Amino acid sequence: MTYPPMPRLTGLTRFFWEGAARRSLLILRCQECGYYTHPPRPVCRSCLSMELAPEEVSGRGAIYMYTVAVTAFHPFWKDKVPYTIAVVELAEQPGLGVTTNIVDCPEKLLRVGLPVEATFVETAPGLTLPMFRPAIRATGPRAASEVVDRSEDSARPAATAGR
Amino acid sequence: MTNDRVAIVGVGYSTTGRRTGLSSRQLAVQAGKAALEDAGMTPADVDGVTLSWDVAGPEPEGLEPVNSDDAAHMLGIDPLHVSSSGGGIVFAHPAREAIAAVRSGQCHTAIAFRVINQRLSVPDLMSQEAPESELVPDHWTDPQFARPFGQVLPVQWPGALTAQRHMDLYGTTEEQFGTHVINQRHNASLNPEAILRDPMTLDDYFASRYISKPLRLFDCDYPVDSGSAVIFTTEERARDFRQKPVFVDAAAFALSWKPRTAGPESMVFTWNSPGATAEHLWKQTDLRPGDVDTVQFYDGFTIWPMMWLEALGFCGPGESGPLIQSGATRLGGSIPLNTDGGACNMGRRHGANFCIEAVRQLRGQCGDRQVPDAKVALWTNAYYWACLLTAD
Missing domain, CATH: 3.40.47.10 (Thiolase/Chalcone synthase)
Structure with a gap:
């Protein structure tokens, strides 16, 4: 069994990984002003209070940055390329980014701003990661493949364009 | 005494390339000698060294590091009034420190070095199997929240x-x-x-x-073994050397x-x-x-x-x-x-x-x-x- 780099749980970060194992996305939040901070830090970056506590967030957000990783640089990903690395901006707060993977999403649908929602994937024994997939509309469950492909009507070239 | 204008009077590179077989100390010495030669200086003209060293990745076995004290000692820079290996991982850091040191008068002439030994190749990386190893240091984000996702x-x-x-x-x-x-x-x-x-x-x-x-x-x-050196000095001294000075x-x-x-x-x-x-x-x-x-x-x-x-x-x-x-x-x-x-x-x-x-x-x-x-x-x-x- 090849493991990915495993997080080393500390007093500051344990909640995040234990939450993920319970399929819950927890983000550290200031108990005085309500500002979220991620990755976890011992201080609120908005009001400098040190009273922070993990709170469950909605798991909704939008892709802020992404890349389709084609080359593996660690044995764990040797048979997993290509995979998508992204920073997702969570709905709770502008600029609240989490580094993650996008799954269940055809490459041509990837775009900055794509609405996504959290999903939890056990990638190795003892490691569950909060990943994201295209958001299913509030009208009811839809497969990711039904999400409208806007790559044709946007100004940008498709992510996979050659020339 | 402070020096308002800082000049660059010497630049130099080591032998540079893939798998040169050169140690970090050799790369630093080669680059330092090249910059001194370019400037027409001797080590006696220098009283400060700033140096940033790393392997930009995991260390090949047997690699020796080099720091600013070490570089000055090897090159015979004596006395040394400024020595810093703190900085960071790119040339900007020793350059910034050298400029600040000369401008503030802590020293009159500083050599800024960047020395890199080539990282392990991707096949080398892929052959390692350590599950929790620090294979790839990540200086930019909190690695715990990036590397498990394959952002390495x-x-x-x-x-x-x-x-x-x-x-x-x-x-x-x-x-x-x-x-x-x-x-x-x-x-x-x-x-x-x-x-x-x-x-x-x-x-x-x-x-x-x-x-x-x-x-x-x-x-x-393109990852290589390389040593680079740039000599910063005061405007007052800048015109005493071989090259036409360039000013910051x-x-x-x-x-x-x-x-x-x-x-x-x-x-x-x-x-x-x-x-x-x-x-x-x-x-x-x-x-x-x-x-x-x-x-x-x-x-x-x-x-x-x-x-x-x-x-x-x-x-x-x-x-x-x-x-x-x-x-x-x-x-x-x-x-x-x-x-x-x-x-x-x-x-x-x-x-x-x-x-x-x-x-x-x-x-x-x-x-x-x-x-x-x-x-x-x-x-x-x-x-x-x-x-x-x-x-x-």
Whole structure:
């Protein structure tokens, strides 16, 4: 069994990984002003209070940055390329980014701003990661493949364009 | 006593290449001797050393480090009034410390070094199986919240994530990336010191493999063993040596998490820092982008020189792709970019080559790639350092 780099749980970060194992996305939040901070830090970056506590967030957000990783640089990903690395901006707060993977999403649908929602994937024994997939509309469950492909009507070239 | 104007009077490189067999100490000594020779100096003329060393990745077995005390001791610099190996991972840090040390009068002459031993190759990395090993140090984010997701190397973040976002926001194309790549390869073909010198076409660019989309192999700098050294001194001393001095007109460092253009605050400070650096730089000088004759912009990945063109005001936000396609950044264009070929072709010297090429352009020593009558040059490093140099 090849493991990915495993997080080393500390007093500051344990909640995040234990939450993920319970399929819950927890983000550290200031108990005085309500500002979220991620990755976890011992201080609120908005009001400098040190009273922070993990709170469950909605798991909704939008892709802020992404890349389709084609080359593996660690044995764990040797048979997993290509995979998508992204920073997702969570709905709770502008600029609240989490580094993650996008799954269940055809490459041509990837775009900055794509609405996504959290999903939890056990990638190795003892490691569950909060990943994201295209958001299913509030009208009811839809497969990711039904999400409208806007790559044709946007100004940008498709992510996979050659020339 | 403080010295308002700091000059650059010597530059030099070690033997540079893949698997040179040279230790970090040998690379440092070679680079230091080359810079002293270039300046026409002896070690007795120097009283400060700043040095940044690392392997830019996991250490090959048996590798010996080098630090500033060590470099000074080996080169016979004595007494040593400034010694720093703290800094950070690119040449900007020892350069900044050397400029500050000379300007403040802590020393009169400092050599800034960047020494890198080539990282392990990808096959080497892939053969390691340690589940919790620190295979890839991540200096930029909290690794615990990045590496389990397979974000393990800079080509992914900040490189590819930034490049892809630029494409999505501005319509930047892979052809524009490729045009920059072949432009600077052309410059390298005119530079005897460049490592990769064979001319390239857009077809060659598109035939190269993706590493992390949209970045391809040729969008990435070329890892090598290298030692680089630059000698900074006071204006008072600058004219006593062999070379025509080049002066530091402005030097700026900035990390910023706040957006300069529309958009949310973000943990993605690579996106915001070039703009904050540019603001800090242009406040220090009466010169303006239109006064600059050539720019040497850090190209760890193709997206960085493009971000710098925009941040420093050579075009508007998102306009670097069209600027490159217009030919403006080629030799003979209005703002020749990376005239030595950049780190993609010179090899990874972590920023030092941009400083050294800017100096040589201002001295008029660049032969077939010389920008005629260059008087003002600008170089950058990583996403947080910019330095404006002027001829005497």
